[in-house]
Amino acid sequence: MSTTVGEYLERQARFAKRLAATGLAGGLVVSRGGGTYDRSGDVLYLTGHYQPYVYLPENPPRWSGRSHTAFLIKADGGGALCVSVKREHGHGPLAADDVRSGGDFVETVIATARDLELSRGQVGLVGLDALPGSLWDRLRAGLPEVVFVQADEELAALRRIKSEAEVELIRAASTMGRRAVTAFLGALKPGVTESEAVSAAVASVVADGGAVYLATSSSGPWTWSYTTTPLPGYGTRRLEEGDLVRFDLVSVLAGYFSDFGRTVVVGDPSLAQQRLLDALHAGLDAAIAAVRPGALARDVAAAGNAALAERGVALGLEEDGELQAAYPPHWGHGLGLGWERPWFVEDEDLVLETGMYLALERALTADGVGSAAAEQNLLVLEGGPEVLTEGPEGRWS
Secondary structure, eight states, rough: OOOHHHHHHHHHHHHHHHHHHOOOSSSEEEEOOOOOOOHHHHHHHSSSSSOSSSSOOTTTTTTTTTTTTEEEEESSOOOEOSSSSTTOOOOSOOOOEEHHHHHOOHHHHHHHHHHTOOSSSEEEEEOOOGGGGHHHHHHHHHTTTTTEEOOHHHHHHHSSSOOOOHHHHHHHHHHHHHHHHHHHHOOOOOOHHHHHHHHHHHHHHEEEEEEEEEEEEGGGGGTTOSSSTTTTTTOBBBBBBTTTEEEEEEETTTTEEEEEEEEEEEOOHHHHHHHHHEEEEEEEHHHHTTTTTBOOOBHHHHHHHHHHHHEEEEEETTTTOOOOSSSSSSSSESSSSSSSEEETTTTTBBBBBBTTTEEEEEEEEETTTEEEEEEEEEEEETTTEEOOOBBBTTTTT
């Protein structure tokens, strides 16, 4: 199932209603693409548009706004999409009858704001962090009568609850990611390099029509680190019998993220390695079991922490213990067209709702053994969580 123009328009109407309810005249939504996906989701969510060109410093009129796109929407209805090249907006549904482009991206946005009567008063701004400072300065100078009001949460609240079409795409993205992680794990043998195992996962994602946003691995004496080699995120170290191997894969299908990973042992684990993995999986299982509509995100983090404490894991960064919670200091986050709330930390009061898409993760360290991390993706359903990334031979395979 793909998202229809009708669904995009319905999203625009709901967003416009939220802007009007806060007293805003409309909104300016900015996104960035061009080979990255983390800040493409806002305009993609509202219109179906992804900007394919990579970022280049401004050089108008030859090129301008190369990786950026902007959607301007009036609180009482109507809007326009500003792009770098008018006809290069893909072959899927596009919910924008008014598509504008020009030799200077900022000037196009300014002119569009004037035409839509959004050149004065309070206008909601979404995605400022995706806009280069030089373009932001020019935008403010060109619209001196506009008071921009941060409105990211007004759109984020809509994005958190997934529609039926989104759920189907998410399940497909998770199937793709699970197949790729399984390919990585199947390649782990003594003598194989990390990069060779990663290539099996990457080939699987590409064959399924997806894109790899991030693939990281560490092994053996390097598992204390997220990656063996920060650039590109994995190394060419040859695996040895008894090595711990960490793997984290973020793959993207039609804009929707699959973000999960595993830690396994090449061959049979030692008792210390097994204790580390058992504690990690027990904590995550407890956190997953706490996911239900109506629960607070902090309740999920608390359930995971309690399970780790029962196994003697030191939770604070300043605490000492044979087993210790490691970076990142949280239990996961929301997912969708990027990383979203809720953040599963001790003070996150966001209520879980049916239709949310989550990634629960944790990392632990054992002195003299190494570090292990794992992550699962799941949907929040009325009857409890639907885990999307279980392995073919059990949840953590």
